[in-house]
Amino acid sequence: MAPRILVVDDEEVIRKAFSRTIRVKLNCDVHEAADTAEARSLVDTYSYDVVVTDLSFSKGKLEGLSLIEKVGAQPRRPGIVVCSGYEIANSLALARGADFLAGLAALAAGWRLKFVLVRRAAYNQGFSLPQLPVRGGH
Numbered sequence: 001m002a003p004r005i006l007v008v009d010d011e012e013v014i015r016k017a018f019s020r021t022i023r024v025k026l027n028c029d030v031h032e033a034a035d036t037a038e039a040r041s042l043v044d045t046y047s048y049d050v051v052v053t054d055l056s057f058s059k060g061k062l063e064g065l066s067l068i069e070k071v072g073a074q075p076r077r078p079g080i081v082v083c084s085g086y087e088i089a090n091s092l093a094l095a096r097g098a099d100f101l102a103g104l105a106a107l108a109a110g111w112r113l114k115f116v117l118v119r120r121a122a123y124n125q126g127f128s129l130p131q132l133p134v135r136g137g138h
Contacts, residue, residue, distance in 0.1 A: 002027055002028050002029050003029070003049035003050060003122045003125065003127045004028070004031065004046060004047065004048050004049050004050075005022060005028045005029070005030050005031070005049065005050045005051070005118065005122070006030075006031050006039060006042055006043070006046075006048045006050070006051045006052070006053075006078075007019045007022070007031070007032050007033070007052045007053075008032075008033045008034075008036070008039040008051065008052065008053040008054060008064070008067065009053070009054045010034055010035055010054065011054075012034065015032055015034065016032070018052070019032050022118060026118065026119065028122075031046065031048075035063070036063040036064065036066065039051075039067055040070060043067075043070060043071055047074075047076055047078075048071075048078040049121075050078050050079045050080075050081060050118055050121040050122050051067075051071050051078050051079070051080050052083060052118060053080070053082060053083070054082075054083055054084055055084040064082065064084070064093070065093065068080055068082070068093060068097050068098055069097065071097075072097035078121075078125065079099050079120075079121025079122065079124050079125050080097060080098045081098070081117045081118055081121050082098045099121055099124070
């Protein structure tokens with residue numbers, strides 16, 4: 001059974017691209033949410049192995065922090081990966097229960113670091129996901 005992953009981001013292009021790549025490259029069951037209200041509804045309906053969320057929604061409000069708290073309170077707590085360019089808020093995310101942060105370094109490095117974090121969070125939940133191929137075949 002493939003791990004079920006929830007990707008939450010208000011930027012549709014980022015959300016869709018990341019979700020599709022996780023689905024194809026890591027062979028996961030991926031659900032998407034455009035905001036915390038939609039994410040909360042999905043978390044109430046489904047059990048997730050990993051939740052990947054942005055922190056900032058609705059004009060800079062840090063709504064992702066309350067989502068981290070809700071997800072962290074689930075009976076079967078999923079791994080939580082925070083992907084945000086707001087470095088100042090990352091310590092708040094860790095304090096609220098995030099497992100991994102993909103901050104400015106991940107944004108600068110592209111998707112690869114995010115994948116590593118998603119793989120690690122899934123591993124912590126008992127899943128073994130494939131490695132991403134190294135560029136240039138090395």
